[in-house]
Amino acid sequence: MPEQASKFALEVDLFYIALWLMTIFFTVGIVAAIFLFMVKYRRRHDGEIPEQIEGAMTLEILWSVIPFIMALGIFAWGAKIYHEMYTEPKEALEIFVTGKQWMWRAQHPDGQREINTLHIPVGRRVKLTMTSEDVLHAYFIPAFRTKADVVPGRYTTTWFEATKPGTYHLFCAEYCGTQHSGMIGTVTAMEPGEYESWLGGGTKEPPAVAGEKLFSSLACSTCHQADGKGRGPKLVELYGKEVKLNNGSTVTFDDTYIRESVLDPGAKIVENYQLIMPSFRGQVSEEQIAQIIAYLKSIGPKDAGATAAKPAAPAAVKSAAAKPAAVPSAKK
Amino acid sequence: MASEVIAQTEEPRVTYLNAGHTVKSWLLTLDHKRIGLLYLFSISVFFAIGGIYASLIRLELITPQGDLMSADTYNRVFTMHGVMMIFFFLIPSIPATLGNFLLPLMLGAKDVAFPRLNLLSWYVFILGGSLMLITIMTGGVDTGWTFYPPYSSIYSNTQVTLAGVSIFITGFSSILTGLNFMVTIHTMRAPGLTWFRLPLFVWAHYATSLIQVLGTPVIAITVLALAFERTLQIGIFDPKLGGDPVLFQHMFWFYSHPAVYIMIIPSMGVVSELIANMTRKKIFGYHFVAFSSLAIAVFGFLVWGHHMFTSSQSMYAGMVFSLITYAVAIPSAIKIFNWTATIFKGSVSYDTPMIYALAFIGLFTVGGMTGLFLAALGLDVHLHDTYFVVAHFHYVMVGGAIIGYLGGLHFWWPKITGRMYPEIWGRISASIIFLGFNLTFFPQFIVGYLGMPRRYHAYVPEFQVWHILSSAGASLLAIGFIMPVVYLTWSLKYGEKVGDNPWMAAGLEWETSSPPPPENFTYQPVINHDAYEFENVKEIKEAAAREAALQTA
Ligand code: HEM
Numbered sequence: 001m002p003e004q005a006s007k008f009a010l011e012v013d014l015f016y017i018a019l020w021l022m023t024i025f026f027t028v029g030i031v032a033a034i035f036l037f038m039v040k041y042r043r044r045h046d047g048e049i050p051e052q053i054e055g056a057m058t059l060e061i062l063w064s065v066i067p068f069i070m071a072l073g074i075f076a077w078g079a080k081i082y083h084e085m086y087t088e089p090k091e092a093l094e095i096f097v098t099g100k101q102w103m104w105r106a107q108h109p110d111g112q113r114e115i116n117t118l119h120i121p122v123g124r125r126v127k128l129t130m131t132s133e134d135v136l137h138a139y140f141i142p143a144f145r146t147k148a149d150v151v152p153g154r155y156t157t158t159w160f161e162a163t164k165p166g167t168y169h170l171f172c173a174e175y176c177g178t179q180h181s182g183m184i185g186t187v188t189a190m191e192p193g194e195y196e197s198w199l200g201g202g203t204k205e206p207p208a209v210a211g212e213k214l215f216s217s218l219a220c221s222t223c224h225q226a227d228g229k230g231r232g233p234k235l236v237e238l239y240g241k242e243v244k245l246n247n248g249s250t251v252t253f254d255d256t257y258i259r260e261s262v263l264d265p266g267a268k269i270v271e272n273y274q275l276i277m278p279s280f281r282g283q284v285s286e287e288q289i290a291q292i293i294a295y296l297k298s299i300g301p302k303d304a305g306a307t308a309a310k311p312a313a314p315a316a317v318k319s320a321a322a323k324p325a326a327v328p329s330a331k332k
Numbered sequence: 333m334a335s336e337v338i339a340q341t342e343e344p345r346v347t348y349l350n351a352g353h354t355v356k357s358w359l360l361t362l363d364h365k366r367i368g369l370l371y372l373f374s375i376s377v378f379f380a381i382g383g384i385y386a387s388l389i390r391l392e393l394i395t396p397q398g399d400l401m402s403a404d405t406y407n408r409v410f411t412m413h414g415v416m417m418i419f420f421f422l423i424p425s426i427p428a429t430l431g432n433f434l435l436p437l438m439l440g441a442k443d444v445a446f447p448r449l450n451l452l453s454w455y456v457f458i459l460g461g462s463l464m465l466i467t468i469m470t471g472g473v474d475t476g477w478t479f480y481p482p483y484s485s486i487y488s489n490t491q492v493t494l495a496g497v498s499i500f501i502t503g504f505s506s507i508l509t510g511l512n513f514m515v516t517i518h519t520m521r522a523p524g525l526t527w528f529r530l531p532l533f534v535w536a537h538y539a540t541s542l543i544q545v546l547g548t549p550v551i552a553i554t555v556l557a558l559a560f561e562r563t564l565q566i567g568i569f570d571p572k573l574g575g576d577p578v579l580f581q582h583m584f585w586f587y588s589h590p591a592v593y594i595m596i597i598p599s600m601g602v603v604s605e606l607i608a609n610m611t612r613k614k615i616f617g618y619h620f621v622a623f624s625s626l627a628i629a630v631f632g633f634l635v636w637g638h639h640m641f642t643s644s645q646s647m648y649a650g651m652v653f654s655l656i657t658y659a660v661a662i663p664s665a666i667k668i669f670n671w672t673a674t675i676f677k678g679s680v681s682y683d684t685p686m687i688y689a690l691a692f693i694g695l696f697t698v699g700g701m702t703g704l705f706l707a708a709l710g711l712d713v714h715l716h717d718t719y720f721v722v723a724h725f726h727y728v729m730v731g732g733a734i735i736g737y738l739g740g741l742h743f744w745w746p747k748i749t750g751r752m753y754p755e756i757w758g759r760i761s762a763s764i765i766f767l768g769f770n771l772t773f774f775p776q777f778i779v780g781y782l783g784m785p786r787r788y789h790a791y792v793p794e795f796q797v798w799h800i801l802s803s804a805g806a807s808l809l810a811i812g813f814i815m816p817v818v819y820l821t822w823s824l825k826y827g828e829k830v831g832d833n834p835w836m837a838a839g840l841e842w843e844t845s846s847p848p849p850p851e852n853f854t855y856q857p858v859i860n861h862d863a864y865e866f867e868n869v870k871e872i873k874e875a876a877a878r879e880a881a882l883q884t885a
Pocket residue numbers: 478592593595596638639640657658660661664699700701702703704706707708712715716717721724725728729
């Protein structure tokens with residue numbers, strides 16, 4: 001058993017043990033039956049023909065239905081855990097992770113960055129929003145029993161809550177080329193106070209703030225004006241809502257759609273607007289896109305539900321430099 | 333190898349082996365039995381290559397540092413191991429060798445429906461295989477046998493395109509064989525041989541052929557799309573070009589999940605024959621076993637998404653795929669129970685084929701049950717892409733498919749060659765394989781759960797002890813696999829000559845001579861009874877009469 005260091009760990013381990021018990025039960029049962037039959041019914045003489053048994057309907061039904069019911073039980077148990085793992089928590093510390101051949105980069109809400117390590121507080125839900133700059137990777141923390149693929153062109157998320165301080169393995173679980181086995185690191189779970197002081201070290205800027213700067217330096221703000229009078233749609237209070245497109249369909253204004261619009265503005269054009277926006281492909285890195293998303297999220301509606309995140313002023317933001325910038329932008 | 337036999341056997345009787353001695357008579361043969369042997373020889377070569385790669389992998393993983401070869405080399409090694417074993421050994425193994433040899437015999441037919449197409453399939457297979465050898469010699473591939481883009485499409489600078497072309501071509505061989513078998517089973521059955529009198533081996537091959545014909549084109553399209561993206565930069569899978577990497581996974585597993593059944597269903601067919609004949613009993617619940625093959629084949633197309641629970645596919649898609657996966661597990665369970673019930677009150681022999689059949693049941697049970705772990709959503713999140721998966725699929729593919737193949741090869745060896753292998757060596761090597769196998773792969777369940785990811789060339793030191801056990805097991809396993817190669821080859825020349833039906837087995841193939849004449853039967857068989865009617869087996873009746881005479885004397 002690997003170390004149990006998250007809320008899921010115990011549940012997954014119990015499930016695992018239960019399945020092994022079942023496997024041992026069936027395997028031993030079958031093997032014992034076979035041994036018994038082998039000995040008891042061994043061929044006594046060359047011309048022997050045993051009594052023939054064609055089959056028995058009741059038995060067939062019994063040994064189809066009973067395993068099926070057991071299988072449904074396993075399915076339900078597994079689905080319950082999966083549902084928990086893949087339902088995004090409402091109140092979570094959100095960390096952005098970028099996978100790249102062959103390293104993991106993470107950026108904390110207050111701007112602290114790290115490579116191949118991840119520092120998190122114990123006893124608090126942590127949500128990772130992840131994407132890749134090149135190929136598929138997978139973020140795998142065995143001690144937390146969590147794993148999620150990191151996919152270029154998409155945002156995937158995973159979440160966990162560490163239950164005890166310590167340092168745990170972080171592996172890349174999706175084959176990604178030469179140094180795949182070197183794309184490993186550590187996750188350090190710390191007491192919340194220690195985490196705060198760890199964040200305090202180094203200089204940084206919260207992603208939402210960096211995103212706001214990008215929003216103006218890339219001149220997004222000239223068209224996407226806050227009062228909706230610009231040549232592009234107004235993006236304030238939009239995050240997590242449905243947007244009507246000029247082809248009649250709708251799309252959710254979420255991470256993936258924002259990213260797509262930045263890189264390929266023509267893909268889905270909002271109703272009543274023209275394609276005049278240039279593509280920013282090659283001009284912005286995945287990390288910068290993530291920052292822009294963080295900014296747009298921070299100016300989004302406050303009650304956009306589970307997927308739309310909170311205003312970018314999470315409680316963790318302690319840094320004096322970050323605070324004044326982040327909070328006002330959230331209130332705009 | 334086989335032409336040697338002909339030179340040695342100076343029987344007056346004409347068999348398919350001595351019906352022509354020249355190399356040309358082999359290379360241009362239309363006889364399904366000779367084509368079966370051509371395949372047997374070719375896939376054995378590919379198996380040996382795949383096996384050498386396997387040994388390299390196990391050697392490298394004895395120490396955690398990755399000191400034997402470079403990371404790049406290691407990545408090529410495990411890729412070529414997978415590609416060789418899956419596309420060039422497991423998928424063709426039973427259908428192309430035993431299937432080719434036995435189907436017409438079991439149906440009472442002179443040959444398959446399209447003998448020329450059958451020969452063509454072999455040439456297509458050889459063409460594909462040669463291209464793969466060229467791929468290896470020009471640098472190999474480092475993408476893993478699953479070829480996931482965008483790594484494979486844009487980032488890898490190895491021979492991905494060539495490998496793709498090779499797999500594309502090889503796929504046609506599989507399609508043609510499947511097509512040929514289906515038509516043969518539909519149209520060439522002897523008078524009186526109704527569907528429900530067919531041996532279960534034939535049912536299994538019918539189900540397999542369905543998958544080959546319906547599934548293989550999808551992998552062909554998939555690798556073609558990959559090749560287009562690589563060479564022409566058409567954006568299909570790489571988001572940088574406007575594609576979707578998860579799309580590839582859907583397309584790949586839409587074929588490759590059913591493909592794992594191409595590997596296992598024929599083996600289940602073999603095991604049904606072995607169990608019935610080595611216990612002299614009708615298979616318990618014949619209809620259930622027959623239909624379970626079809627059910628696996630059909631439902632096997634609906635569960636591909638269970639390889640993608642962590643791929644960013646939606647949570648509800650995951651749930652649906654998981655649920656359907658459990659539904660497909662039932663037909664496999666049915667088979668296990670029915671085989672066990674068949675042994676009950678049987679007349680059980682202890683010969684090598686029976687040992688293989690029992691090993692199959694044991695190992696396949698573990699392999700199948702651990703599939704339930706992987707199909708369990710919340711648990712698969714942890715297990716996916718770890719050594720647990722590696723152990724699972726080796727339990728089903730080596731412990732299932734290869735064990736069944738070896739059991740079948742031993743069982744029909746006297747039919748194929750007219751000679752018996754040395755029984756004692758058969759039992760010893762089967763037991764070594766069983767032990768070596770478990771020692772190799774069981775530790776992988778453990779190290780997988782501990783968190784060891786797949787496709788790692790170096791790993792953290794705390795996993796080492798499990799890898800040492802696994803590598804030790806692999807050495808034992810290698811010995812177990814080499815032994816049959818030696819004694820089977822030996823038996824070609826020195827093996828005891830046996831009668832037409834040394835096992836006193838039921839089945840049309842045992843009614844003709846060993847080795848069979850070029851057109852299988854010197855008469856037209858007519859069938860008036862079900863499969864596995866041992867009262868009709870001439871040799872058993874004779875033995876019983878002898879025994880009765882001895883008792884009265
Ligand atoms: C019929 C025999 C079976 C064969 C030949 C087989 C073969 C395989 C193979 C080759 C893989 C790994 C593919 C790869 O990623 O390279 C695999 C994975 C898997 N198998 Fe099986 N399997 C069998 C039975 C089962 C059963 C009965 C179940 C479930 C009830 C199952 C569930 C799974 C799942 C869920 C995975 C994906 C695991 C993951 O990637 O996380 N399998 N199987």
